[in-house]
Amino acid sequence: xxxxxxxxxxxxxxxxxxxxxxxxxxxxxxxxxxxxxxxxxxxxxxxxxxxxxxxxxxxxxxxxxxxxxxxxxxxxxxxxxxxxxxxxxxxxxxxxxxxxxxxxxxxxxxxxxxxxxxxxxxxxxxxxxxxxxxxxxxxxxxxxxxxxxxxxxxxxxxx
Numbered sequence: 001x002x003x004x005x006x007x008x009x010x011x012x013x014x015x016x017x018x019x020x021x022x023x024x025x026x027x028x029x030x031x032x033x034x035x036x037x038x039x040x041x042x043x044x045x046x047x048x049x050x051x052x053x054x055x056x057x058x059x060x061x062x063x064x065x066x067x068x069x070x071x072x073x074x075x076x077x078x079x080x081x082x083x084x085x086x087x088x089x090x091x092x093x094x095x096x097x098x099x100x101x102x103x104x105x106x107x108x109x110x111x112x113x114x115x116x117x118x119x120x121x122x123x124x125x126x127x128x129x130x131x132x133x134x135x136x137x138x139x140x141x142x143x144x145x146x147x148x149x150x151x152x153x154x155x156x157x158x159x
Contacts, residue, residue: 130142131143
C-alpha cells in the first residue's frame, strides 16, 4: 500500500469507517507508492473533485440570490417605515405651524382692534411713550429709532 496505512491511525473525533475509505482511496491514488501524484494516477478522482467543486459553487448561488432578495425586502420595508415616519413628522410640523400662525394672527388681530379703539388722548400717550424717556422728555436717538423706517410718513405730518 502506498499510504503505509499500517502507520496511520484514525483521529479520535473522526468516523473509523470513513477513515478506512479515505485510506483505500489514497492507496488507489498512489498506486506505485512513491507519494507523488502524476496524471496517470489522477483519473476519475480529479473529475469527481471538479464536479464536487462545481456542485458546491452552484449550491452557493441560490442562498446568495435568496439573501439578496431578503435584503431588498428589508430595505424596502425600512424605506416604507421611514417614509411613514417622515410623513407623520411633516404632518405634526404642519399642525404646529398652523396652530402657531393662528395664535400669532389672533394676537395681531387683537392688537389691531385695540389700536383702532384708542381715543385721541390714548394715541398721544402711546406715541409720546415711544419717543420720550422716563422724565417725559423727547430723546433724539429714541425718536430717530422710531422714525428711521417711517421717513415716507414725514410729508403727511402737520403741526
